[in-house]
Amino acid sequence: MQDVKPLYExxxxxxxxxxxxxTEQALAAGIEPIRVVNDYMVPAMDEVGRRFECNEYFVPELxxxxxxxxxxxxxxxxxxxxxxxxxxxxxxxxxxxxDLHDIGKxxxxxxxxxxxxEVIDLGVNVSPEKxxxxxxxxxxxxVALSALLTTTMPxxxxxxxxxxxxxxxxxxxxxxxxxxxxxxxxxxxGADGYSENAPGVVGLAKLHTGAAA
Amino acid sequence: MHPLxxxxxxxxxxVTDGAWGTQxxxxxxxxGEFPDxxxxxxxxxxxxxxxxxxxxxxxxxxxxxxGANRIRLxxxxxxxxxxxxxxxxxxxEISRRATGACAKVFASIGPTGKLLMSGDVTPDEMSAAxxxxxxxxxxxxxxxxxxxxxxxxxxxxxxxxxAKTTGLPVVASMVYDHGKNHDRTMMGTTPEQxxxxxxxxxxxxxxxxxGRGIADFVTVCRRLRAATGLPLWMKANAGxxxxxxxxxxxxxxxxxxxxxxxxxxAAGAGFIGGCCGTSPGFIRAVAAGxxxxxx
Numbered sequence: 001m002q003d004v005k006p007l008y009e010x011x012x013x014x015x016x017x018x019x020x021x022x023t024e025q026a027l028a029a030g031i032e033p034i035r036v037v038n039d040y041m042v043p044a045m046d047e048v049g050r051r052f053e054c055n056e057y058f059v060p061e062l063x064x065x066x067x068x069x070x071x072x073x074x075x076x077x078x079x080x081x082x083x084x085x086x087x088x089x090x091x092x093x094x095x096x097x098x099d100l101h102d103i104g105k106x107x108x109x110x111x112x113x114x115x116x117x118e119v120i121d122l123g124v125n126v127s128p129e130k131x132x133x134x135x136x137x138x139x140x141x142x143v144a145l146s147a148l149l150t151t152t153m154p155x156x157x158x159x160x161x162x163x164x165x166x167x168x169x170x171x172x173x174x175x176x177x178x179x180x181x182x183x184x185x186x187x188x189x190g191a192d193g194y195s196e197n198a199p200g201v202v203g204l205a206k207l208h209t210g211a212a213a
Numbered sequence: 214m215h216p217l218x219x220x221x222x223x224x225x226x227x228v229t230d231g232a233w234g235t236q237x238x239x240x241x242x243x244x245g246e247f248p249d250x251x252x253x254x255x256x257x258x259x260x261x262x263x264x265x266x267x268x269x270x271x272x273x274x275x276x277x278x279x280g281a282n283r284i285r286l287x288x289x290x291x292x293x294x295x296x297x298x299x300x301x302x303x304x305x306e307i308s309r310r311a312t313g314a315c316a317k318v319f320a321s322i323g324p325t326g327k328l329l330m331s332g333d334v335t336p337d338e339m340s341a342a343x344x345x346x347x348x349x350x351x352x353x354x355x356x357x358x359x360x361x362x363x364x365x366x367x368x369x370x371x372x373x374x375x376a377k378t379t380g381l382p383v384v385a386s387m388v389y390d391h392g393k394n395h396d397r398t399m400m401g402t403t404p405e406q407x408x409x410x411x412x413x414x415x416x417x418x419x420x421x422x423x424g425r426g427i428a429d430f431v432t433v434c435r436r437l438r439a440a441t442g443l444p445l446w447m448k449a450n451a452g453x454x455x456x457x458x459x460x461x462x463x464x465x466x467x468x469x470x471x472x473x474x475x476x477x478x479a480a481g482a483g484f485i486g487g488c489c490g491t492s493p494g495f496i497r498a499v500a501a502g503x504x505x506x507x508x
Contacts, residue, residue: 055393058401063330098245100288103328103399124288125245150454150461151244180454 004031004040011044011072014064019072033079037116041069045114049199059107062198066110073113087118089209090140094126096155101148104178107198108144115202117142128155128162135163135172142205145191147178156181157189173208175201215382215417217356218444221272221317222483225507228500229319229448229486230266230274235461236492237262237277249281250293252303259304263311269493270500272316273484275359278304278350279323283342284334288326298349305353319384320355322346322372329367330400336371343375351379359384359446361422364399366410373414384446384484385416388423395429396436404433408440420446422488425453426465427473431480438481447482449473451490463490471498475506 004026010018026036048065051057057065080086091112095105102124109119120138122130131143143163145156156176163169175193176186177200186194193204214222221227237248240258251259259277266274280286281300286293293300301320308318325342327333347358358376360383363369369385376383387407391397396404404421411419419441421433427449437445452465470487477485485503487495 055391055397058391058397059328059399060330060401101326103326106328106331150456151238153456154244154459180456185456 004036007036007040007072008044011041011065011068012047014061014068016064016068016071019068020075023072023075027075027079033076033083034085037073037076037080041072041114042116045069045111045202048114049111049202052197052199062107063110066114069114070110073116088116089142089205090118090120090138091142091144091205092120092122092131092134092138092140093144093146094122094131095124095146095148096152096159097125097127098155099147099149099152100124101146101178104148104198105144105146108146108177108201111198111202112144112205115205117202117205128159131159132162132166132168135168141172141209143172143174144201144205145174145176147176147181150180153178153180153185156185156191160190173205175204177201214444217317218382218417222444226478226482226503227272227484228270228496228503229446229484230271231269231487231491231493231495232451232489233262233275233277233279235490236265247280247289247293249277249279249300249304250289252277252281252300252307253293253296256303256307260307260311263308265493266496267311267316269496271486271496273319273486274308274312274316275319275321275361276301276304276308276350276355277321278346279321279361280326282322282325282346284325284327284338285323297345301346301349302353305350305355309354317356318354319357319359320350320353322350322358322360322376323362324364324368329365336367339368340371340375343372344378347376347379351381355381357382357384357417359386360416361386361448363387366398366400366402366407369407370410370414373411373416377415382417383415384418384420385411385414386420386422386446386448387411389421389429389433390424394432395425396433404436405440408437408443412441412443416443418444418446418484420448420484422446422448423450424488426450427470427477431473431476434477434480434482444483445481446484447477448484448486448488450488451495454490461490465490467492467495467498470495471502474499474502478503478506 451463
């Protein structure tokens with residue numbers, strides 16, 4: 001019986017080579033692709049997020065784990081697609097207009113991909129119109145906004161308002177985050193969720209798309 | 214110790230400056246506008262900020278060159294993207310006009326905004342950008358260089374090594390705002406680890422800036438003091454920023470800020486100033502606090 005438990009350890013440790021090798025073996029041994037993802041990879045990323053929130057893991061550990069997960073997922077994804085299994089959701093990610101900071105946003109993208117979501121990363125200095133256009137063209141159901149400056153936070157409200165004006169507010173869940181952003185600010189501007197850090201966005205996304213937490 | 218630093222520190226802790234971004238915003242810098250570009254377009258306003266700090270008592274002021282490395286400039290308007298040498302030269306000249314012989318000009322070198330670990334840039338590209346900026350600042354007559362607001366020790370090491378190619382004294386300042394006790398950088402390193410790395414890279418002064426408020430700085434300072442014999446550089450924020458009716462507000466007052474100065478001095482700080490949210494008023498309070506405690 002193929003022992004896939006080391007896959008959990010490999011992702012947690014950020015060992016990309018081991019994660020790929022074990023995944024290859026597991027798939028070759030006939031283990032169901034969705035089991036490989038849901039029973040080993042996803043719990044590993046959940047644990048990575050928990051350790052980050054407990055200040056045991058920092059950005060390097062996050063990046064290494066996300067990279068290991070992503071590399072292993074590349075082997076599994078074609079098989080999931082073939083059997084009709086879709087990503088948990090489609091997330092449009094971007095740093096808001098006027099803000100050029102991307103490290104936080106990149107971490108969010110990495111964690112969401114590691115968490116099983118399809119990510120459309122629009123980059124930095126993204127206008128409300130561009131967010132709307134991306135949701136339309138990619139049929140996304142989640143929008144994640146990042147800002148690192150208090151002075152660019154107002155653009156988050158503008159973006160949410162733009163979705164309202166376009167009659168699309170109910171089609172998407174909009175989450176906000178970034179160093180100066182707070183829960184209160186998120187509530188005041190009508191966001192659906194706020195996360196203090198990158199791993200937290202995955203939990204929010206799963207909650208709001210009805211995926212198993 | 215470099216003679217410039219020895220001279221400065223000979224009579225006790227040195228007052229550095231406060232925030233430039235908020236001071237420029239008060240003079241019309243727009244949201245999302247790149248502050249360093251004002252060295253070219255609004256040199257008079259930049260000089261006013263510099264003078265404000267000299268008049269408040271700063272014996273060391275920095276320059277409006279925090280983002281003026283090639284990598285960050287490439288993200289800006291094409292009108293300024295290639296003007297690395299000019300923006301840095303003007304930055305030093307403006308600060309020098311404000312200081313005259315009354316204070317020293319320590320030129321600011323901030324992060325590239327890219328993460329080495331993600332492969333956004335190569336170490337060589339990063340080193341080249343920092344070396345280019347450092348050389349431009351040195352050629353314009355800066356007294357020293359300050360590698361500041363660093364969140365990644367790997368980037369900081371490259372920046373310090375690049376800055377040292379100029380032969381000027383180099384300050385290396387990290388941001389400690391992660392971890393249970395706000396004593397880790399974003400990448401997870403501690404003051405002790407960074408002190409070793411930065412000293413090895415050639416830093417002449419080691420310290421911390423930005424962060425989550427001055428109260429955390431006393432502990433960080435104490436830990437750096439225990440880890441290194443180099444002079445220590447402390448520049449805390451005036452608390453955490455809040456968005457109040459579309460304006461950025463920092464809640465710590467100059468008086469509250471200055472209350473921590475004696476503890477910082479006792480913890481070994483040699484250079485004391487402020488970061489985001491501070492102003493000439495903060496520097497006056499710090500200078501007064503230092504004058505009191507030296508009596």
